[in-house]
Structure formats: C-alpha cells, structure tokens
Amino acid sequence: MVGETTIPLRVRSVARISVGVTELVLVADDASELPSWAPGSHIDVQVRPGLVRQYSLCGDPEDRSQWRIAVLREPESRGGSAALCERVQAGDVLTATRPRNHFPLLESPRYLFIAGGIGITPIIPMIDAAHAAGADWRLVYGGRSEASMAYRDEVASVDPERVLEWPQDRRGLIELDRLLDEPQPGTLIYCCGPEPLIAAVEAKSAHWPHKTLQVERFAPRPLTDVAPNTSFEIELVDSDEVLVVPPDRSILEVVDEAGIYVxxxxxxxxxxxxxxxxxEGVPDHRDSVLDEDERAANDTMMICVSRALSARLVLDL
Known part of the structure; x- marks a missing residue:
C-alpha cells in the first residue's frame, strides 16, 4: 500500500461460512468508529508486507462499529487467501485502506443482480439498499454447489421470491441466453463473480441499453489486441519533469524511481x-476499473498497467 494511510483493524471473529469461504469481522484496533462506506465498496487488506488483497465489504453500511469481509480460499493461492483463511485468528491485527468504491449502486426502479460464487459479497448490501428503497429487484446466484455458496440464507431472507439459486452441480451454468434475451426497460444489471461469468454476461447483454451493465472485477480482465509495448514520454506538470517510459517499465515504476509520490x-x-x-495525449487503457465511456474520454488512467498510444502523455503529477 504505497503512500496510503491505513487503518489498524482487529479481527473480532473468524468463521467458516461455506465450503472454501471464511468470514472475518473486523473492528478498529482502538475501538473507534470506522469510516463510512456504501454498497459496492471494498477495502485493500495488507495480509503481510508486500501482499495486499481486495475484499468487498458485505455487512451493514449503517453499522460503523465493524466491517465484514468474506475470503474465498483459492486452490492456487499465492499466499493471501491461504493466510486469511488458515492462519488469521480472532484478536490478530491487520491493516487496510479506507473503503473505495468503483462499483456504486446507481439509483434505478429495478435491478437484476447476477452473482457467481464469492461475487455475492458486494451484492449483499446492494440488495438490502434496493429493497429498502422499494425498488424491484431479482438475484440470480450461481455457485459450484449449494455448499459452496456463502450467505444463501441471508440473501433469501430479504425476499425469497426474488432470489433464484443456481448451483452448477445440479443445474449447470446459468442460462444467460434466457435471462438476458429481452432488454428490460429501466433495469440496471449488476454482476460480480469469476471472469467467465462476467465475460458471458457482458456478451449476452450487449444489446441492452448503453451502460445498463455494471461489473466489478478483482482479477485483471483479459486483454486482446494489445499493441506491443513501446517507449513514450510522460510530462509531469506539477513536477515540471519529462520522463521516458521504456517498453519494459510501467509509468508507475518510472515516476516512483524519480521520487514522485503516487x-x-x-x-x-x-x-x-x-x-x-x-x-493531454492518448492512453492505452489496460485496466479493469474504467468503463467504456471513461476509457473513451481519455482524461484519466491507471498508471500501474496502462500505457500510451501517443508519443507523449501529459499527466497531472
């Protein structure tokens, strides 16, 4: 977490809530009130120095006394999920960033929520908010099996008539062709889950009105037709510097090496x-955060992965 103010959090409880999923309830280490957040927010948890992972907040935004996250134990964990699921205990102290939200719940008369596996976590507070607002909503919740699907009872308790469970071992893959065949006026689609599900929902909903679909990824989106890396210049207006970004370095690495705080x-x-x-300039967007319109505007970029299509970028750094 380079240059970021973090919050010490004490683990209040650790619980296995489904096959492969562990819930952590976190409180401020000094027992103070935690920062506010809204549905769709996530925090970046420092598992150990140099190892940071993102987790959606899935509790009650009105409860400032604690945060709740759920961690999927990845079979090929690089250390993050294994540590949180197997070694963290109640009483341990972790550090995390303040909540950040790139997946906000926009106001709408109706919603279609599509969740796959651990992707249910950002959807839980969205369902509660939509229900409290009197919006029409439906949830299609898929997973490998019922035993692997966390928070089944919790989401069903809001309104069981609006929840359709889709365990893959009994029903196969979610029938997106039927689900998304006819665009529904005034409906926003929110999707979170593994990349194959998100990609399929993007493809099957392409004929819906523009910006109907909102997604969140916690792994980089696959990149296709990416131009070869080339050198380019970056002009930093605040620092009054011009730097060269070589093909094998990122913008972030170059500015960090120059001693510029980002x-x-x-x-x-x-x-x-x-x-x-x-x-000024045209970025080569390679992130998994900005939507199509934000990329087309070319007025912001993620400098850890994105590069340049123009010879020079002028950045507000």
Whole structure:
C-alpha cells in the first residue's frame, strides 16, 4: 500500500461460512468508529508486507462499529487467501485502506443482480439498499454447489421470491441466453463473480441499453489486441519533469524511481488506487476499473498497467 494511510483493524471473529469461504469481522484496533462506506465498496487488506488483497465489504453500511469481509480460499493461492483463511485468528491485527468504491449502486426502479460464487459479497448490501428503497429487484446466484455458496440464507431472507439459486452441480451454468434475451426497460444489471461469468454476461447483454451493465472485477480482465509495448514520454506538470517510459517499465515504476509520490496498491489495474488525470495525449487503457465511456474520454488512467498510444502523455503529477 504505497503512500496510503491505513487503518489498524482487529479481527473480532473468524468463521467458516461455506465450503472454501471464511468470514472475518473486523473492528478498529482502538475501538473507534470506522469510516463510512456504501454498497459496492471494498477495502485493500495488507495480509503481510508486500501482499495486499481486495475484499468487498458485505455487512451493514449503517453499522460503523465493524466491517465484514468474506475470503474465498483459492486452490492456487499465492499466499493471501491461504493466510486469511488458515492462519488469521480472532484478536490478530491487520491493516487496510479506507473503503473505495468503483462499483456504486446507481439509483434505478429495478435491478437484476447476477452473482457467481464469492461475487455475492458486494451484492449483499446492494440488495438490502434496493429493497429498502422499494425498488424491484431479482438475484440470480450461481455457485459450484449449494455448499459452496456463502450467505444463501441471508440473501433469501430479504425476499425469497426474488432470489433464484443456481448451483452448477445440479443445474449447470446459468442460462444467460434466457435471462438476458429481452432488454428490460429501466433495469440496471449488476454482476460480480469469476471472469467467465462476467465475460458471458457482458456478451449476452450487449444489446441492452448503453451502460445498463455494471461489473466489478478483482482479477485483471483479459486483454486482446494489445499493441506491443513501446517507449513514450510522460510530462509531469506539477513536477515540471519529462520522463521516458521504456517498453519494459510501467509509468508507475518510472515516476516512483524519480521520487514522485503516487498512491498505489495492486499494480495490476484492478483497485483504482493509482488513478491519474490525463491532461493531454492518448492512453492505452489496460485496466479493469474504467468503463467504456471513461476509457473513451481519455482524461484519466491507471498508471500501474496502462500505457500510451501517443508519443507523449501529459499527466497531472
């Protein structure tokens, strides 16, 4: 968490809530009130120095006394999920960033929520908020099996008639063709889950009205037709410097080496921490945060992964 103010959090409880999923309830180490957040927010948890992972807040935004996250134990964990699921205990202290939200719940008369596996976590507070607002909503919740699907009872308790469970071992893959065949006026689609589900929902909803679909990824989106890396210049207006970014270095690495302070975290284009204003030039967007319109505007970029299509970028750094 380079250059970021973090919050010490004490683990109040650790519980296995489904096959492969562990819930952590976190409180401020000094027992103070935690920062506010809204549905769709996530925090970046420092598992150990140099190892940071993002987790959606899935509790009650009105409860400032604690935060709740759920961690999927990845079979090929690089250390993050294994540590949190197997070694963290009640009473341990972790550090995390303040909540950040690139997946906000926009106001709408109706919603279609599509969650896959651990992707249910940001959806839980969205359902509560939509229900409290009197919006029409439906949830299609898929997973490998019922035993692996966390928070089944919790989401069903809001309104069981609006929840359709889709365990893959009994029903196969979610029938997106039927679900998304006819665009529903005034409906926003929110989707979170594994990349194959998100990609399929993007493809099957392409004929819906523009910006109907809102997604969140916690792994980099696959990149296709990416131009080869080339050298380019970056002009930093605040620092009054011009630097060269070689093909094998990122903008973030170059500015950091020059001693210029930039908040950063994931370094893979998923967390949004290093978002930087572009004053001139054309970025080569390679992040998993900005939507199609934001990329087309070319006025902001994630400097940890994105590069340049023009010879020079002028950045607000």
């Amino acid at each position: 908040l950063s975290n994931c370094e893979e284009g998923t967390c949004g921490t290093c978002q930087t204003t572009v004053l």
